[in-house]
Amino acid sequence: MPEFIQIMISGLSAGSIYALAAVGFTLLWQASQTINFAQGEFVMLPAFFVLALMSFAGFPLWLAILAAIALSVLLLGAIFKRLIVEPMISHGTLPLVIATIALGLLLKEAVKEFYSPLGQPFPSLFPQEVFVVAGASISIPDIANFIIAMGTIIALQLFLQRTRTGRCMQATAQNPDVAQILGVDVKRMVLYTFLINGALAAIASVLITPVYLAKFSNGEVLGVVAFTAAIVGGFNQIRGALVGGLVIGVVDNLSAIYFSAEYRQAVPLILLIVIILVRPQGLLGTAEGRTV
Amino acid sequence: MSETILSVRNVSKNFGGIQAVREVSFDVKRGEVLGLIGPNGSGKSTLFNCVLGQLKPSSGEVHVNGRNVAGMRACDLNKLGVGRTFQQLSVFPQMSVIDNIILAGQEHHGTMLSRLFGPSDAGLTAEAEQMIAFFRLSHLRDELAGSLSYGQQKLVDAAMAFMAGPSLVLLDEPAGGVNLTMLGNLKERLKTYNESHDTTFVVIEHNMEFVMSLCSRIVVLAEGAIIAEGTPDEIRNNQQVIDAYLGG
């Protein structure tokens, strides 16, 4: 039982970080029908911004993190939208998919070439301490990651529901034509979505990288996890991506221990296939607004 | 001449609590051109979809050539001799006009294997050329269907519906969005085809003038039920129909 609790907690912690990436993925899809195959690389990259700023510009960790978030908002948000998504949006889904695949490759190779092909240690944000509750050892970073990731998602949700801008963004996602008629600046709202995705990716990056090392190839796994989470939960709402992320985190950890370490990666994928075939709108999704 | 092609028997269709079609019955005989009219929301499209096997009636049956079509796949229905056109443009835009027409006939020729190993046109080029000549599209033979004007695409759509030599053709708002000149031609072509091939038509249409001059018999639906049935002249003078359309 203590072991189970431990697994659940580390699963939820990892899952909440996956959820950050998945939420961003979902937002992009809703606002602009962009399937971002580079999402994994988007999560890989900001950690290198932090490392670069610390080692070359001598920034302290906290400042480097803030600057990295700002950089990702600019590069992975605004520039990504302006240079890649915008010119291609009218060409249909497939060319954009190809372009994001190429972008992922570009980011990966650029990091490998210009920074380092080796895994880099990444400073941890929280004390690596463990305390024991009911026989289960619980690590502080796990709890802190969970709180920050969940806090970010809740803040985002509140922003979307409670503020005028947030509601305009939701209207844009649901029906851009009507939103336009109602006087919403649709283009600006779509841009905001991309900026938010950049920020979410940066936060996820900073949280998850201390767990592994900062490596150019981190995005390969993270990308698959992000869209698996998005689909399992349900594409058309943030709640869905959140639940999807948590489910994947927990399932991933449970199957590693109780099922088979070799096939650990397979379990979320099987879940993905089953969900798509049985309930394509996702666990929490509603059937409408999806082009199946 | 009096053979029944389409038989709609006590068909009702409910969506949740809403009864879209109520106890509708009518027969269509070989060679007839039946118009199906009614105000928006009168259940025409629902009924149409029941006839096409796309919707399963809540009760009642639809028989085409004596076969119950409930739940039948569109391709099987087509093999049973039912052709159709669509309300929206429904051609294959990146294929040439002649390829569109050949496609509409090829699945009725030979077997799966002969369609792989046989000639690339399934032996239908001559027939397809005749069909496009009939609809006066010969000059557009090799153009991509998607580059044609709206009216021309409507004609291609109609030609596709006829290519398999169907015994029953369902036309879903053939006149919608077609300009006047083109409309006259379309009507004349449909009439000619009907007379020369003895093909049965069921037409859903809002354009009264078009329906009245094309159809030999008209069924009027309002709120899911048949309120009148008869020749165009009878319908024109039917008080109930006038009320349903004008009195609202």
Next chain:
Amino acid sequence: MTPKNIIFAIVAVGLLIIAPLGQGNYITYVLCSWLLFSIAAMGLNLTLGYAGQVSLAQASFMGIGAYITALMTLNGIHWILAMPCAVAATFFVGLVLGYPALRVQHHFLAFVTLAFNTLVFLAFRNEEWLTGGSFGLVGMPRPDFWVFSTMKQLPFYYFTLVCFLISAAAFWWIVHSPWGRAFKALRENPIRANSVGVDTRRMTLLAFAIGSAFGGLAGALMTPLVQFIEPGSFALVHSLKLLLMVVVGGAGFFFGPILGAAIVILMPEVLRFTEGYYLIIYALLVIVLMVYSPTGLMGLGGKVITRFRPQREVRKDMVQGAQL
């Protein structure tokens, strides 16, 4: 086939025959690799470019074909018997993978096939008793055909070329047959296709099965070419690479994937002088191409031709507008 096409085909085959002459073993090897990836990309082009069904699992079919061929030839069965088994097996696995396409489309289908590819990869890596795990399988023999031995690189090139030409001819035949027309109809307007009698269910499954079988054949050629196969060669990234070949070349064009495979396989050689920056340059070129010509290089070629040689009026409706 028009006379112009026939002349073009003869010239192309002639060029393919003389291409490796006077080249070193390595270049010949790269050319073989290009031909076999062209076969796999052709298959994906059928599934994706012609029938409009997104598949991100083509590499896994190459893998299945490669492993079947490897296991059989290692056990002393001649390649000529192993290859049909590989093709048949991938055909049927492809058929099964087609079933999800009957329920979901577009990006959902992309994710199902993507997941499938990773599952197959995991099976290759973890089932050591059969596949050798991450160490892979080595020492597969190259086939002998009576007096014609493919042990040397040049004869192997001609052996690959023959397989390639047969595949290309089969592909050409399929897409120009009524089946090809039905596949295109499936891509353009599945509902209309169904209503004119096309059994869309059957054609969707066939599009997957046939496309996968081409992948299986490519795998069956990869085994004797490389003589070493390991799971990493069939990971998701290689399916994405195949997708790149098809789309960069031009999905739905006969020569598109062959051109695309040339770009993906031969470009590293051309860009060798850029050393590590090769993939970066390559990725940039792909993004730029997609922005300017979403229909790929074939589409780009078309654009250039129309720019320099204005075509006749596309809209013909004004010409005889009064008539109909």
